Amino acid sequence: MKSQDVRKQFLDFFESKGHTIVPSAPIVLKDDPTLMFNNSGMAQFKEFFLGNGTPKSPRIADTQKCLRVSGKHNDLEDVGFDTYHHTMFEMLGNWSFGDYFKKEAINWAWQLLTEVYKIPKENLYVSVFEGSKEDNVPFDQEAWDIWKTLIDEDRIILGNKKDNFWEMGDQGPCGPCSEIHVDLRPEAEKALVSGKSLVNNDHPQVIEIWNNVFMEFNRKADGSLEKLPAQHVDTGMGFERLCMALQGKTSNYDTDVFTPLIEKVEQITGLKYTSDAVKNISEEQNKVNIAIRVVVDHVRAVAFAIADGQLPSNTGAGYVIRRILRRAIRYGFTFLNTKEPFINKLVEVLADQMGQFFPEIKSQQQLVTNVIREEEASFLRTLEQGLQLLENVVAETTGKEVLGAKVFELYDTFGFPKDLTALILKEKGFSYNEAEFEVELQKQKARSRAASEVSTEDWNVLIPGNVETFVGYDKTENEVKITRIRKVDSKKDGILYQIVLDNTPFYPEGGGQVGDKGTLVSANETIEIIDTKKENNLILHFAKQLPENIEAAFTAKVNTDLRTSTSKNHSATHLMHLALRNILGTHVEQKGSLVNPNYLRFDFSHFSKVSDEEIKQVEASVNAQIEAQLQLVEYRNIPIQEALDKGAMALFGEKYGDTVRMIEFGDSKELCGGIHVKNTADIWHFKIISEGAVAAGIRRIEAITGDAVKNFYQNQENTLSEIKETLKNPQDILKSVASLQDDNAKLKKQVEQLLKEKVSALKTELEKDFQEVNGVNFLAKQVDLSMASTKELASVLGSSKANSFVFLASIEDGLPNIHCYIAKELVTSKSLNANAVIKELGKYIDGNGGGQPFFASGKGKNANGIAEALAKAIEFVK
Template sequence: MMTSKEIRQKFLDFYASKGHTIVPSAPMVIKGDPTLMFTNAGMNQFKDIFLGNMKAPYKRAADSQKCLRVSGKHNDLEEVGHDTYHHTMFEMLGNWSFGDYFKKEAIDMAWELLTSVYGIDKNLLYATVFEGSADDGTEMDIEAKNAWLKYLPEDHIILGNKHDNFWEMGDTGPCGPCSEIHIDIRTPEEKASGIEGKDLVNKSDPHVIEIWNIVFMQYMRMADGHLENLPAKNIDTGMGFERLCAVLQGKNSSYDSDVFTGMLNKIGELSGHHYGESEKTDVAMRVIADHIRAIAFSIADGQLPSNVKAGYVIRRILRRAVRYGYTFLGFSEPFLCRLIPQLVSDMGEAYPELISQQRLVESVIREEELAFLRTLDRGIKLLDEYMSKSSATKVIPGVDAFVLYDTYGFPIDLTELIAAEHGYEVDLDGFAAELQKQKERARNATANEFGDWQEYHSGQSKFEGYDNTTLSGVKLLKQRTVVQKNKTMLQLVFDRTPFYAEMGGEVGDTGYAIASDGEKIQILNTIYDNNLIVHIADRLPMNCEGDFTLCVDAHRRQKIANNHSCTHLMDYALREILGTHVEQKGSFVNENGLRFDFSHFEKLSEEQIRAVENRVNEMIRADIHLEEKRDATMQEAKLMGAIALFGEKYGDKVRVVKFGPSVELCGGCHTSSTGKIGLFKILGESAIAAGVRRIEAITGEDAEKYVVDLQDTVKKARAAFNNTQDLMGAIQRLQDENALYKKQAEEYARQKAQLYADDLAGNVEFEGNLKLIKLTECEDPSLLREAANYLQKKEKGTALVAAYKVDGKPQLALMYTSDLVQAGKNAGKDIRTAAKFISGGGGGQPGFATAGGKDVDGLASAFDALVEAAKS
């Protein structure tokens, strides 16, 4: 029996032998595509090629792609674990042709792989073919059918409709018919029922299943809905790896294949349960075995759990896994993080990012588990209260479900799950209404109103600011009005610009635009919007048709460039000093300083911080000149040793920025030589997430001013100590003296409290066995408290009752010695009752409590109440 590792490798080796370039899996987390948060299909990384936005660097490609489906069209999260075939994270084996081979060759190769390499019995296979659509004016895909007739009898070729056998990227764009390969894995007994396999294709039978889909991209869906032929036809195929492994290993479920058995065994080892023990524990183990893959790969690809967008999806998956482990497997301590070594063993060879990111993944998951476990208990107790309150209707109000969601981080499906286990439902409409109210509050806080674009010239927006901060002869392409937070701004788009648009953690440029008549318009910011470089201005020039001169604030740009270049130098220094595990996790750069986030698992020592600072300044003093390659291929960039960010999507051409030993992919603005930076100074280092640290720093004149300010502070401090040369020694002596005086003052206060307590004890009144101390005046309440503490330790059978005024306001105090407390006395309870007479409140411990109020006239009554409480 082939292992899953062998199955994956045989696929890649086969297509490599057919002239395909084996490309690495794209990150599972997508950055830079507003339409997708996660890679959900093998073709995602080739989307720009299919859309014609970039030229394919190869004619043929194949890969095993990490995918995640949890939301939108493919919302599988609720089913995961409850059945044996849904998954969140999965691998998609695929091969592609970009204008090279087409239907016949694609089908030939698929058949050869399945039957000759994998050894599948051809009699078990069926193929579907598009039957055509009168709506689109398309005919049956006879070309694909003829290709299949070479291998399959006609009764194993099934015609499919537009729903099953026509693939589209969206409402518009590349599309085409597809041909699915199905396999009949029923037992002989099941086949003896008389129902033929062809009659179960695409009928949701769990044993007659699709294993491969071959898409023939031959059309372009236009905006009006009609189809046009593509000049270059493409092939896009996808075969679910987990399902393929189950088929080839003779298993009924992917969870029974070796893709998951190692992880299920590990979960069993940690929990003390075994897979197959019961339905509830089996569901929990499947949930965890599936979810840990989605969580780990997302974090390894650069997506930390958070409360927004993709980060929230990962947090939701993680919390669902924790909840199942907590409820059904008895885990009360972090356990997901302990599964990562098993995952690395299972998948690290195929996906080495798991190995390089293992410590970060474990650390982040552990911190997330600890945080959620702390709230899980409280949230479940609150949900129990809600269910008790709603026992008559068995429906949890939407507003209560929203409190759990908003305050305790319970996804609504988690609340539904727990409620269903107790026979309750959740008012989902009410929850949706509360959620909508929250969204409207957020929307109203940041609402923008956009006017229509007014165009003056045609053309594209092009950035030419790497070499220039001023450009002349520029045309204004279009402008529109935007109202943001009741403030009206103008958005201007020019055909060429030296202004850098905010991106990659670097703020946008500011400056001004000069019209042909000399009118100067201030540019307040520059942003990217739908691939346009948009200049934000406070007003529109009078003459929009003529040429413009664009001028970037060159001094501000240089400061930004200095700070950006220092993030590169610091990245290099951190890797040199802390280790190669350091990876950039984020940055922010403006004219005032820089912020750099990186993976590391402990606080940096003062020595390490100083070493990083010194190394960066060493490179600054070396005056290393910028070397760059603006149109490098990824292969060229790798050969240059360039560092790429995990999870970032790079185009066909990239820019390499090099300062001596520091080589990185970057599209931002940089200084022409490190000497222009002047000075680098770290202001602080801190943790921002599990396994992620942050350094904040300044450069150039800001760093110089910081040092001068420190020198001035030192001078003033030295002057305060008679201009001593040993300032630290003088400060230490002052601290020592202060500690001595503080100790003496505390001793004096203790003695004073004892004398006061002895004085009070000399004025006791006997009420039977009770010694009662009454006090109606007090100049120092803190002294009274200390005296009460002393009396509690020294006396027996004693109560102190005090009612007095401080700054004209009534105050109460009550003390019981420990033997009275043991007998049932409670000062906190008694003083709350008495405080009502002075229109106040209070509390404390059973042995001592205080209260304050507003009504001085009730002070005598409050005093009497305390005396009676002490005597009773």
């Protein structure tokens, strides 16, 4: 059965059982601060389990893109080494929100597996929760009794808390679960060892394929359990593992989910992948197999993350994506001999394969390809740089063991993988101190944990069952009551309080717009609200202190100055988006946005620099729309299809409900939940202040509106006045500046000529001062030159004699600099290294530096140390 059919039959089956089929949520989460990525099928439904929202249907089914590479669920380091772990995978799931429970979930799971997919019953085992005295949760007798009617009792296994009690984190919804495992071993093996004994023991052919979670508890901060308001069903079936079972394979990578990608890698590299069915493969072939598995798995994760709007970067979710991609590049570099970008060539295969069900990968194919290609090229350059740095480290090493701290520096600063370092060192007859490396790694992890450590207390619920309403589109001030509060303590922000209100005018951070600030005012006190965010459908108001009387009546007041400035920038973002599409082309799509009171930042897809003329056209277009005094037209809670029919633009990577809010200013029509001006005239004026690249195919514009533009032009005017005054108030300021530039260019040429003459004269003079030491022509001097000229002189002097060792120092702007030239024949014959010389002698001037083994330079802070550095230089050749 083809994988496309497997997915379709699952959804068709549950649709026949009254389930509403919903699309996969984006793989990157934007409105849940507790998770970077969708790491399970249930992540997008958390608010329903917590009772903070109502689903469109009590029965839902879908296939969800999941990513497990961070936090509690992290499979990254397992990927490639076995045949069933993945970074990105599909989770087939059916859900009941307070509707059916164990009986239906178990019976339907069995019916689908055995009657629709026709998996032999004798290949299946199931597990139920044995209970937990610690949590005061009993043995799941109900699930056991249901399974007894479907399967022999000797195929039912009792599972402990680790295996059969599912929790999404340290806190939150959880409950006992019943897993279904399939035994895919050959009959001969089954006859020797019972599959029952291999369940949950990491056997590659006895694997869990479906988990039925009976969500009925909430884990509190103190570890205790409380009953949820309703009983829910949350199931998840690994799509890739199910395909393996149904296609008669013993590896996920042998299914048609992965074989098209593997075939493309084989075509590019000229290497062959060996199926898991082949036994006794060589160690070299096994390394190739692992590398190919890593590449084809990781390209899926990275491609879908980029398609959903998460670009590789150096922080947060972007760093995780970059790390996954770099792991794939490194495996290709080391074991597939790929020294040029190649992973980007797999995107076309992936888009053809999965584009029908996940249209975002098809529509974003060009962008994804470009971003991956650029990332590959960049990291391959880093690998080359790392190789050179490693050469320097080896040259500086006494003995055959490199310091673990040096290897960690390569890893931490340059992203150079430790196992690649180990491989290269081994080829040179070296090793490194792994224990020392591990110490440095643990120090870094401890620093990282300390920086991000957060302790969250349970909610203190004051008004149970209240459904919070947002009134901020119409009001900036409203009478409110506090419905719940909790304390959050983090290393980053200290102690803060999260306050939930029965209704609120405060806009929570979302859609690129920052959260509102303001105050809560009662008869006796004023509490400052420093930020507003949304989590699991609750609007959280952040404060540094709680009111003395939390049950008092309050007036919630938004800071209208900040709100007004923010709304101007948000509306201008919409107008600019339209202008960019009109001027650059309809390929322009929003890829990121930040809207705050001070400025707007807009990332968009475009494959070349936006020219100065195009920038002017965009500015003119937006300002024309401002001058046209376009009235805001707002549609609230309209069906999403109706909004799309009206011409609204939906953004990839955003999660939309069945009903949406649509914002319209003339021809600008977008789905948006943010705050906007009532008329474009309120924006006053629009000015672009910068444009540049963020990643391959992604540009970024920063712009300002309103008072910020007034301040910008006032500053420009002040600067112009100061320039005029400095130039003695010339009649024609441009002519005066041009004349200065001409004079400066002439003087520069004269200075360069004088410096060349001075370097030439010094060369002639200093050549007499060379002395022979152990067959080396040695020279160490301080000269009166700039740093650049001293560097040039060292190179010229070194090249003038064979077997030369030149060490020069000078002072520029009060700061010392040093330079070392060593003839290449000495680098080889006497193992001299200019990089090591600079690092050692740099200590005397309180500085450091580096370079190549034959030439290196450094700078310092202590000019008084030059004499001692010059005196010590000769020791290298004695």
